[in-house]
Amino acid sequence: MAEKILVAVAWPYANGPRHLGHVAGFGVPSDIFARYHRLKGNDVLMISGTDEHGTPVSLAADREGVTPKALADRYNRIIGDDLHTLGLSYDIFTRTTTRNHYRVVQDVFKTLYDQGYLLRQTTMGAFSATTGRTLPDRYIEGTCPICGYHEARGDQCDQCGNQLDPADLINPRSKVDGTPPVFRETEHFFLDLPAFAEQLAAWITRQEHWRPNVRTFSLNLLDDLRPRAITRDLDWGVPIPLPEYADRETKRIYVWFDAVIGYLSASIEWARSRGTPDAWREWWQNPQAPHYYFMGKDNIVFHTVIWPAILLGYGNGGEVGGGTGEPLQLPHNVVSSEFLTMEGRKFSSSRGIVIYVNDFLSRYDPDPLRYFLTIAGPENQDADFTWAEFVRRNNDELVANWGNLVNRTLTNVFRNFGQVPQPGPLAPEDVALMEATERGFAAIGTLLEGTKFKAALTEAMRLASQVNFYLSEQEPWKVIKSDRERAATVLYTALRCVDHLKTMMTPFLPFTSQQLHEMLGYDGFIAGPLAFRECTEEDGSTHRVLTGDYAGWVGRWQASDLPIGQVLRKPEPLFKKLDEKVVDEELARYQ
Ligand SMILES: [Zn+2]
Structure with a gap:
């Protein structure tokens, strides 16, 4: 049966565009996790939005002579565009300046106040x-x-x-x-x-x-x-929902308190927008629905102590929760990443040591960035982004291993057969290779469920090199001149493995996996597409959310049964080899 899984992603702060350090920590890992569980057939709800209140936004707005809302509007749009381009498959990426969010925050505040916790x-x-x-x-x-x-x-x-x-x-x-x-x-x-304190100690000890x-x-x-x-x-924030504060324009709820409640309010907004206003309860009031939170290490305290305390205090709620059903669920796992530096230095927008996501993606494709941030990112220890290493990993790993495997397999099949060839009798090495590749679903799946993303991708790449090795040994492009049936068998074997690996690569490399899916002759989506949608609230105000229709994905986390005779589409290389001079050009740009 499908498991309900909440993927709660840290809220980027709307006072500027996001840099690579930000998306390495909260963005890419959470998306890998969500995409894997969707392919498994689980019912994922992935939520986040821009965090828009607080002094940094109001001070930045003052400096520019605009209102805090206008500043937040601008960066909500820029950040939403970045996350869309990077392929982060939110069910809803919203913002904290919605009426819905205000209502939920005020209800949580009021309920905690009534319970004596404030x-x-x-x-x-x-x-x-x-x-x-x-x-x-x-x-x-x-x-x-x-x-x-x-x-x-x-x-x-x-x-x-x-x-x-x-x-x-x-x-x-x-x-x-x-x-x-x-x-x-x-x-x-x-x-x-x-x-x-006591409840938290007992709970954390069990984790x-x-x-x-x-x-x-x-x-x-x-x-x-x-x-x-x-x-x-402060005058920029959610008003305090108590009568004596009704006309106090200069006292507001502190931004960190409202931001963590965003996980709940975004889930409620998602449920309403689908016309199923109570659907959020299937995740939040369901003890069988694990909640995974993704963030940088500087945010751990909010997710393991403060937000759980708020949830414990709220129980099954005030007005929004309605006082029925299970209490709101505590986090099941809090997945925090370490920090990413750039060329050995700490990212700093003010000192110009920064690579913005939109700038990066204006020159390079999203999948190579996702690859780098997973294989060399700050999952368990601080990591460094260098252009030399980005170019090396793109060329020597992505292009030379996985890209090359796809390219030579599909090109040879397309040129010689045009469709998935009918294999002859399978040799033991063909069977062994297919079985070894199929075992990747279990091995990589276990690693992904344990949030070991780097190890999972390393295993997928190892399987790709095994298939490459097999092709180099079997040389179907030579064998075809003398034994067409054996060449068909080898290429069929390689093609099956490529199809399995396509699925295993999808959480990490969604854009090229979708492209490969189509080149293999399939229709429909195994990844994407994401879409922006305008949401209208009760008072007629509108805001844009990032969402997508993932329920219709045709891919499944299991061995494929690539139909014999399926007609391939013309293969194109999945990745571009980068010229070494990119390194000097980029370093000059960011000096
Ligand atoms: Zn000191």
């Missing part, structure tokens, strides 16, 4: 002396009281690593205009995390299938759990 506390807030508006922690700089570092941030010191409070800094100053901030008392709501670093890190966080502010003095 505490009111008066704290010293930092405000800009020039504008009177709140200054977020990370926009305050000063000397670290612990190590004396001069450029410590209000939230932490990058030199000694200690967490700080802006009021601790010596000689604090605003990073926006250099003036010292003004500190004054302000009331905020805090999520009572210590109230969940023995998590990557060890995620589990250990999360358990350590529980040792020092404190209430965490979920409101801010």
Whole structure:
């Protein structure tokens, strides 16, 4: 029976275009996972959107003289286009400025408040002396009281690593205009995390299938759990749903609190948009539906401690949940990646050390990028993107191994037979090769289910080289001159293996796998197509979401039965060999 699987992908922040580091962490791994499970016949719901509230958006908008919404509109569009071009197969990629999202966030806030999980506390807030508006922690700089570092941030010191409070800094100053901030008392709501400490400890301890670093890190966080502010003095965010705050224009829900609730609100939006408004419950209130979250390692705390605490507090809900059925499900796995650097340096948009996704994809195809980010990306340790390595892996691995196998198999079949040839009697080596390739479905499937993407792709590539080796030994292009039946048998064997490998490669390389699917003479989709759709809300406002129809995919994660006599379409190379001079050109561009 089809399993319901939630693939919850970190929400990219809408204050600029996304660079390769971003999509290496949250994007490509989650899409590989979702595509694999769809091919398995499972019922995947893959959700995300742009995270659009908070100070970085409002400050960037101020600098440009536009409204925060206008800035978010622009980057939502750019980011959505990037993810579409990269082939990330969301069921819904939406945004946090929708009415639906506001309604769900406010319901979660109100429910936690009614249950007594939100505490009111008066704290010293930092405000800009020039504008009177709140200054977020990370926009305050000063000397670290612990190590004396001069450029410590209000939230932490990058030199000694200690967490700080802006009021601790010596000689604090605003990073926006250099003036010292003004500190004054302000009331905020805090999520009572210590109230969940025991439940969280018991739950995390049971998660023995998590990557060890995620589990250990999360358990350590529980040792020092404190209430965490979920409101801010700011005018850009979701309003606080309590009567006494109804006309307080300068107090809003803190962006991190609203962003994690996006996983739930996006699922609800998806269900409504299909005319099945309760369908989200099949994932969220179903203990048999595992939830997988994908993110960079800097976001672990939100997904293993804070979001689970919110879910525990909400239970089966207020207005949105309706108080019936199972409580909302906690994460089954939290798949965090490490960081990607570029040519040995940390990505930094402000210092120009950056490769934007849209810029990259304007010159190169998406599959070679997806290949590189999987085989050489930051899955288990920090990884480095270099142009030399990108060109080498494209040419020596993708083109020389998989691309070459497809090309020589299909070209020889197409030229000599035009269709899947009728094989003669199979020799033991033909049978052995087909069986070895077929075993890839189980081996690679197990690796993918364990979120070991690099190992899975490495295994698929190993199988491709085995088939290449077989072809080089059998030389059907020579044999055909003397023994047409034996050549047909060898090419049939290779073609079957290529067809199996096509399916195994699809989660990683969806664009070229679809192309190969068509060249093999099949119709329909095993991958794609994605589509943008306009959504209209109750008040008539519209927004664009990225979605796709994956239920109609014809591919299945199993050995194919390539019909004999199926007419092939004219083969074209799947990948382009890159000239070595690309390396110098690109390095010059990014200096
Ligand atoms: Zn320090």
